[in-house]
Amino acid sequence: xxxxxxxxxxxxxxxxxxxxxxxxxxxxxxxxxxxxxxxxxxxxxxxxxxxxxxxxxxxxxxxxxxxxxxxxxxxxxxxxxxxxxxxxxxxxxxxxxxxxxxxxxxxxxxxxxxxxxxxxxxxxxxxxxxxxxxxxxxxxxxxxxxxxxxxxxxxxxxxxxxxxxxxxxxxxxxxxxxxxxxxxxxxxxxxxxxxxxxxxxxxxxxxxxxxxxxxxxxxxxxxxxxxxxxxxxxxxxxxxxxxxxxxxxxxxxxxxxxxxxxxxxxxxxxxxxxxxxxxxxxxxxxxxxxxxxxxxxxxxxxxxxxxxxxxxxxxxxxxxxxxxxxxxxxxxxxxxxxxxxxxxxxxxxxxxxxxxxxxxxxxxxxxxxxxxxxxxxxxxxxxxxxxxxxxxxxxxxxxxxxxxxxxxxxxxxxxxxxxxxxxxxxxxxxxxxxxxxxxxxxxxxxxxxxxxxxxxxxxxxxxxxxxxxxxxxxxxxxxxxxx
Amino acid sequence: xxxxxxxxxxxxxxxxxxxxxxxxxxxxxxxxxxxxxxxxxxxxxxxxxxxxxxxxxxxxxxxxxxxxxxxxxxxxxxxxxxxxxxxxxxxxxxxxxxx
Numbered sequence: 001x002x003x004x005x006x007x008x009x010x011x012x013x014x015x016x017x018x019x020x021x022x023x024x025x026x027x028x029x030x031x032x033x034x035x036x037x038x039x040x041x042x043x044x045x046x047x048x049x050x051x052x053x054x055x056x057x058x059x060x061x062x063x064x065x066x067x068x069x070x071x072x073x074x075x076x077x078x079x080x081x082x083x084x085x086x087x088x089x090x091x092x093x094x095x096x097x098x099x100x101x102x103x104x105x106x107x108x109x110x111x112x113x114x115x116x117x118x119x120x121x122x123x124x125x126x127x128x129x130x131x132x133x134x135x136x137x138x139x140x141x142x143x144x145x146x147x148x149x150x151x152x153x154x155x156x157x158x159x160x161x162x163x164x165x166x167x168x169x170x171x172x173x174x175x176x177x178x179x180x181x182x183x184x185x186x187x188x189x190x191x192x193x194x195x196x197x198x199x200x201x202x203x204x205x206x207x208x209x210x211x212x213x214x215x216x217x218x219x220x221x222x223x224x225x226x227x228x229x230x231x232x233x234x235x236x237x238x239x240x241x242x243x244x245x246x247x248x249x250x251x252x253x254x255x256x257x258x259x260x261x262x263x264x265x266x267x268x269x270x271x272x273x274x275x276x277x278x279x280x281x282x283x284x285x286x287x288x289x290x291x292x293x294x295x296x297x298x299x300x301x302x303x304x305x306x307x308x309x310x311x312x313x314x315x316x317x318x319x320x321x322x323x324x325x326x327x328x329x330x331x332x333x334x335x336x337x338x339x340x341x342x343x344x345x346x347x348x349x350x351x352x353x354x355x356x357x358x359x360x361x362x363x364x365x366x367x368x369x370x371x372x373x374x375x376x377x378x379x380x381x382x383x384x385x386x387x388x389x390x391x392x393x394x395x396x397x398x399x400x401x402x403x404x405x406x407x408x409x410x411x412x413x414x415x416x417x418x419x420x421x422x423x424x425x426x427x428x429x430x431x432x433x434x435x436x437x438x439x440x441x442x443x444x445x446x447x448x449x450x451x452x453x454x455x456x457x458x459x460x461x462x463x464x465x466x467x468x469x470x471x472x473x474x475x476x477x478x479x480x481x482x483x
Numbered sequence: 484x485x486x487x488x489x490x491x492x493x494x495x496x497x498x499x500x501x502x503x504x505x506x507x508x509x510x511x512x513x514x515x516x517x518x519x520x521x522x523x524x525x526x527x528x529x530x531x532x533x534x535x536x537x538x539x540x541x542x543x544x545x546x547x548x549x550x551x552x553x554x555x556x557x558x559x560x561x562x563x564x565x566x567x568x569x570x571x572x573x574x575x576x577x578x579x580x581x582x
Contacts, residue, residue, distance in 0.1 A: 098564065099564070101553075101557050101561040102557070193539070194538050194539055208536060208537070209538075234546060237541070237544035237546075238541060238544070240539060300527075303523070306523055309517060309521055321499075326566075327564065328561075328564035328565060331566040331567075336576070338577065338578045339499070339578075341576055342499040343496075343499050343500060347501030348501075352506075352509075352510075355500055355502070356510055356514065356517075358498045358500065359491070359495060359498055359510060359514060360514055360517060360518075362494050362497050366494070372525070375534055376524050377524060378534030378536060379535075380524055380527050381534070382532050382534060382535040383529070385535055385538065417513050418517055421520075434538030458539060459539075
């Protein structure tokens with residue numbers, strides 16, 4: 001086994017025993033990136049020099065007696081997360097050469113824990129999309145089938161983990177952007193509770209649902225990363241002071257007596273047959289493990305996508321107003337006055353999906369339409385939240401397919417924005433309600449990975465870790481893609 | 484909900500986006516399609532339902548508004564990203580035309 005194939009847990013044990021060094025681990029990952037990324041195109045920037053320096057420092061600290069689960073562990077961050085001194089582009093022309101003067105809080109925390117940043121990963125421009133095809137720098141390819149998308153928007157991060165370019169990656173999830181690619185690439189992806197991990201230093205998309213989270217090879221690894229990145233941040237007023245529990249403590253505990261809801265609306269029309277069969281088998285496994293499966297109804301599920309595509313473009317149109325060609329980023333030179341700088345820099349700098357969302361948001365927020373669209377969407381959001389909270393009150397988690405079908409072909413949906421938006425259908429509920437949700441590999445449909453989604457109670461990531469880990473252990477999906 | 488070309492132009496102007504003719508046409512039909520789809524929200528009964536903006540129930544997270552100094556290099560790094568600098572300040576085009 002190559003070192004880059006290790007999980008965080010395995011690598012941490014080997015590092016602790018002195019069997020390997022962070023330098024060796026980091027070099028193995030960098031070699032794997034060199035070997036496979038020509039085909040997969042998961043990375044936008046590889047920071048080899050910085051990574052080797054960080055690895056050396058981690059080894060030095062360990063020699064001095066420092067310890068930690070992430071000390072010396074190499075990872076990749078989605079390129080909409082600010083990294084001081086290393087380019088952050090959001091996969092947009094408008095930020096093509098942008099170098100942030102500070103680190104995002106989660107990057108800072110990982111740095112303090114001694115993790116080693118290897119590279120910045122591809123995404124749909126400004127995280128707008130479900131396929132990573134909206135990147136201004138070209139699509140990422142799915143390691144399981146290079147002609148298919150890796151999902152999105154954190155497609156580069158998920159593909160990198162699936163291809164063993166790193167031990168873990170960071171993504172961001174606004175309406176499925178961690179879970180969708182995790183499912184398409186056959187890896188674990190956690191969207192934490194809204195506010196559980198700081199958004200400070202994330203390039204804002206939809207401030208009311210954005211949350212960063214880990215993409216990993218195992219559930220236990222996701223718990224390790226969350227334990228490091230979670231917590232209150234004075235720079236993000238939406239992170240509560242709530243204590244960060246010792247995530248992963250309940251892994252291995254029996255599922256006996258746990259109640260898992262199975263919402264009818266997530267198993268109906270539109271779910272591909274292979275996906276449905278795979279999920280049904282996983283549900284049977286959970287029953288064998290002692291969990292009770294409870295049929296539930298979530299009738300407002302179908303409104304998740306329309307609510308999301310009002311709230312998201314509205315927040316996008318204001319969050320992307322800051323990219324104006326004045327202080328940083330692309331600035332058009334053929335201009336006569338100030339407004340001309342704005343319209344030309346933005347017109348040339350943004351790609352098609354960013355423009356569509358900015359315009360959609362501008363329209364639904366414009367005078368005369370606010371009540372009909374934005375206010376109504378926020379009210380329906382309340383109904384979606386109440387419905388999920390009501391059911392979760394009696395349950396420990398909810399189980400659904402992560403995506404209605406496996407990864408689609410590159411180019412298949414790219415000129416049909418509405419069809420692409422419908423890819424998010426099973427993910428909007430947890431996002432709009434701010435609930436934690438995890439996607440775990442649960443088998444294959446026509447040779448492509450399928451993910452199951454577990455949605456938990458607010459701030460109860462531990463319960464979905466416990467269920468997901470028990471399933472993962474029993475099912476034992478340990479198959480790797482041939483690249 | 485069908486948007487006319489004039490409406491698309493107006494929205495693009497409000498959003499400070501310069502669009503080509505081809506873009507105006509393409510986004511016009513795509514946005515109309517999306518608006519038709521999201522129109523289904525009108526059928527949901529939301530009488531007496533409060534809108535949700537903050538999902539975890541936090542309210543008014545207050546803190547002291549304290550100035551944090553950056554070191555000289557950080558300031559330089561941040562400013563160096565601007566396309567046009569003069570005496571440590573970002574220079575912009577005039578707002579109004581001379582005429």
